[in-house]
Amino acid sequence: MSKQTHSFQAEVKQILHLVTHSLYSNKEIFLRELVSNASDACDKLRFEALNNAALFEDAPNLEVRVFFDKDAKTLTIRDNGIGMSAEEAAANLGTIAKSGTREFMAKLEGDQKKDANLIGQFGVGFYSGFIVADRITVETRRAGLPADQGVRWSSEGTGEYELETITKPTRGTDIVLHLRDEEASDFLSTWKLKSIISKYSDHLNLPVLMEKETWDAEKSEQVKTDEWETVNKAAAIWTRSKSDITDSEYQDFYKQISYDQAAPLAYTHNRVEGRSEYTQLLFIPAKAPFDLWNRDKRGGVKLYVKRVFIMDDAEALMPTYMRFVKGVIDSADLPLNVSRELLQESRDVKAIREGSTKRVLSMLEGLANSEEAADKEKYASFWKEFGAVMKEGVGEDHTNQERLAKLLRFASTHADEGVSFADYVSRMKEGQDAIYYITADSLQGAKTSPQLEIFKKKGIEVLLLTDRVDEWMLSHLYEFEGHSLQSVAKGAVDLGKLQDEEEKKKAEEAAEAFKPVLERLKDSLKERAKDVRVTTRLVDSPACLVVEDGDMSAHLARMLKQAGQ
Ligand code: ADP
Ligand code: MG
Numbered sequence: 109m110s111k112q113t114h115s116f117q118a119e120v121k122q123i124l125h126l127v128t129h130s131l132y133s134n135k136e137i138f139l140r141e142l143v144s145n146a147s148d149a150c151d152k153l154r155f156e157a158l159n160n161a162a163l164f165e166d167a168p169n170l171e172v173r174v175f176f177d178k179d180a181k182t183l184t185i186r187d188n189g190i191g192m193s194a195e196e197a198a199a200n201l202g203t204i205a206k207s208g209t210r211e212f213m214a215k216l217e218g219d220q221k222k223d224a225n226l227i228g229q230f231g232v233g234f235y236s237g238f239i240v241a242d243r244i245t246v247e248t249r250r251a252g253l254p255a256d257q258g259v260r261w262s263s264e265g266t267g268e269y270e271l272e273t274i275t276k277p278t279r280g281t282d283i284v285l286h287l288r289d290e291e292a293s294d295f296l297s298t299w300k301l302k303s304i305i306s307k308y309s310d311h312l313n314l315p316v317l318m319e320k321e322t323w324d325a326e327k328s329e330q331v332k333t334d335e336w337e338t339v340n341k342a343a344a345i346w347t348r349s350k351s352d353i354t355d356s357e358y359q360d361f362y363k364q365i366s367y368d369q370a371a372p373l374a375y376t377h378n379r380v381e382g383r384s385e386y387t388q389l390l391f392i393p394a395k396a397p398f399d400l401w402n403r404d405k406r407g408g409v410k411l412y413v414k415r416v417f418i419m420d421d422a423e424a425l426m427p428t429y430m431r432f433v434k435g436v437i438d439s440a441d442l443p444l445n446v447s448r449e450l451l452q453e454s455r456d457v458k459a460i461r462e463g464s465t466k467r468v469l470s471m472l473e474g475l476a477n478s479e480e481a482a483d484k485e486k487y488a489s490f491w492k493e494f495g496a497v498m499k500e501g502v503g504e505d506h507t508n509q510e511r512l513a514k515l516l517r518f519a520s521t522h523a524d525e526g527v528s529f530a531d532y533v534s535r536m537k538e539g540q541d542a543i544y545y546i547t548a549d550s551l552q553g554a555k556t557s558p559q560l561e562i563f564k565k566k567g568i569e570v571l572l573l574t575d576r577v578d579e580w581m582l583s584h585l586y587e588f589e590g591h592s593l594q595s596v597a598k599g600a601v602d603l604g605k606l607q608d609e610e611e612k613k614k615a616e617e618a619a620e621a622f623k624p625v626l627e628r629l630k631d632s633l634k635e636r637a638k639d640v641r642v643t644t645r646l647v648d649s650p651a652c653l654v655v656e657d658g659d660m661s662a663h664l665a666r667m668l669k670q671a672g673q
Pocket of ligand 2: 141144145232233234
């Protein structure tokens with residue numbers, strides 16, 4: 109293939125424009141992104157080679173090398189990973205397959221700091237090279253293809269890129285950044301590059317090498333030798349023993365895998381033994397990511413088998429309602445040479461998923477039930493960020509439904525937040541059997557509902573549910589420890605023993621006395637109302653709408669109508 113010019117996909121052009129014009133802080137993350145791509149490429153090779161050892165050619169030691177040329181102002185990131193064919197280079201470095209570009213741009217536009225760190229969260233890391241470079245040349249050859257099927261990709265990061273065939277004897281990829289003048293002085297320094305690499309890439313399961321330097325007294329400067337040295341720790345943190353790992357090492361690792369700049373809320377690191385043996389290192393972030401509501405997003409948990417990356421298939425490793433969990437699972441006994449599809453179906457992976465789900469639940473229970481104020485606060489903040497997602501679990505995860513129910517927190521007529529079912533039950537009135545709730549669009553709407561009047565008068569607590577998922581959740585949860593969950597907006601509220609005889613009698617008398625009025629109302633409302641009743645539920649308001657037991661609630665009906673159903 110002689111040199112061809114291609115146009116970037118429109119989204120890529122937009123991203124590139126933003127990247128080159130508006131990322132001011134944390135510029136150094138381009139190196140993390142490119143080294144992490146190199147590491148991904150090595151992971152992919154390791155995985156494909158499980159079934160085809162020939163892919164290793166004569167270089168089985170996977171590694172990344174970072175080197176620079178001060179005169180040419182170039183910085184190169186070289187890996188001997190999987191490489192790319194011409195088609196792959198065009199697809200991977202010219203288009204964006206993932207959704208989320210729009211959110212990314214909206215977020216950047218709103219971000220005062222124009223933080224380059226955002227880029228990694230959106231999976232467009234390659235383009236971050238253009239933060240510091242005015243031209244990037246990629247030379248690559250896919251493992252298994254002959255040397256004359258290498259590819260050179262080159263672009264100035266504006267509208268177009270060029271592709272041509274080259275001869276490349278070694279497999280893998282060289283990313284050559286032609287640095288802008290103003291960045292060259294900053295980044296073309298061994299010391300600087302080393303410090304960035306150890307900041308972001310210490311825990312990569314892969315050595316990152318740089319040229320060794322020595323002091324030249326005559327020139328009185330550092331000069332390169334022809335030796336290479338590993339500049340990152342290159343030891344997967346999860347394989348080390350817990351007692352040797354400091355809290356700040358865990359935090360650093362979390363930041364590396366999550367692109368989060370804040371420390372995690374909590375983490376758990378265990379070696380699980382039994383029928384299936386594996387190590388789990390799982391983190392709960394402190395803040396919800398921008399795409400928390402995207403149920404199909406890429407998983408935050410990676411599965412390794414004996415340190416070989418296998419997959420980050422979200423659903424196979426974590427239930428959807430725990431999609432915010434980040435971390436690593438490393439199995440000691442899964443077969444390495446079966447397809448991902450078979451693995452997803454395997455009983456062992458299912459056991460790992462169950463074990464990890466339970467582990468996250470116990471981590472949360474630990475915080476929720478702790479006597480320590482700091483833990484309680486953590487749980488409250490967790491619930492604010494992720495509570496609505498956890499509620500999906502009540503309907504989706506029947507095995508853990510009881511445990512999940514205990515973790516739920518609500519607003520109620522007693523407190524604006526943090527009310528658990530157990531708190532509610534502990535405050536129930538003498539003779540009260542049911543847990544009462546109301547659903548509404550907003551806390552204000554719930555609080556001022558006329559349907560609460562009788563409950564207020566009698567001092568009975570009512571849970572105020574305002575999350576979109578609440579209705580759905582309650583269609584899967586009927587009771588808590590023997591107390592049925594009852595909507596105050598459905599049917600004739602049965603206050604059971606709480607209703608005093610006198611009121612009941614009064615209502616019956618009133619119903620008798622108002623019979624003609626009720627008939628007239630029923631008649632004039634015709635199809636619009638199923639029934640018109642005298643009620644004891646109201647104290648101040650003259651009338652209210654209720655739905656029949658078992659019917660769709662008014663709130664749900666409104667939501668469906670909004671959604672166009
Ligand atoms: P992501 O890494 O999240 O997929 P990037 O923008 O960082 O997104 O990279 C885009 C794609 O380009 C990668 O998914 C990969 O297919 C390809 N790629 C980038 N760098 C390399 C590399 N060093 N070796 C092989 N493929 C690469
Ligand atoms: Mg990447």
